[in-house]
Amino acid sequence: MERVPVLKIGDILLVSIQIDMEDQVALQLQEDLADRIVATGCHGVIIDISALDIVDSFVGRTLATIASISRVLDAETVVVGMRPAVAITLVELGLSLPGIRTALNVELGMDLLARNRAEEYDDRDDEDEDEAETPAVNAS
């Protein structure tokens, strides 16, 4: 069976979809991605769809499912590389990929994830004001 590889690059998992998204391939990808997120502790997933001529409702739903699975595993998903024609067709079909963040290419997707992650940490820092300080130890 064909399988879409999941590549780890730093804190990000990269998936480049090039083959037809049949049921089994999509399920396998969801499973592989979930496993890799847990195994690596990555906080970002980038899905490149620049090789796809067509994104139909099944692929759209698969992308949304992957984004949801990643979210509950504390990873954010960005879909990158969408062709202009694909975007036009998607909207004409009434599919606007709700809940899925997009970026033009892999690099911009990485920037987006890094920025969001930094903002998240900033928010957490604001909340953590009661830091437990270790007591000083007297020598002798």
Place this chain on the structure above:
Amino acid sequence: MERVPVLKIGDILLVSIQIDMEDQVALQLQEDLADRIVATGCHGVIIDISALDIVDSFVGRTLATIASISRVLDAETVVVGMRPAVAITLVELGLSLPGIRTALNVELGMDLLARNRAEEYDDRDDEDEDEAETPAVNAS
């Protein structure tokens, strides 16, 4: 026609081969890669073959050709993600991919490229320094 996407990540172009390497696909990939190297000025190419069950002599030759094209355009190629079974079969077939560097995964491939690039710069620095270097003086 199916086309293998070339993704730019920093100073590196990443290609994940997932579809069958037919003549036209291989030629198109060589052309796309050469164009992208020239357009972006990237110095490294990583080709991920973790999705491939079989690497036959045609694929081996294609990888070698890509490595050679990249080299004359001042970019180094690293093939990553080879499965153990593929490695065994390759050697049994008498194909040892001469002239192709390999790494276990994308991250190690990036490390390799970064290290080689740094060494290259060091060598250039050393050559400059050799001219100005004073001979060692014996303390007696």
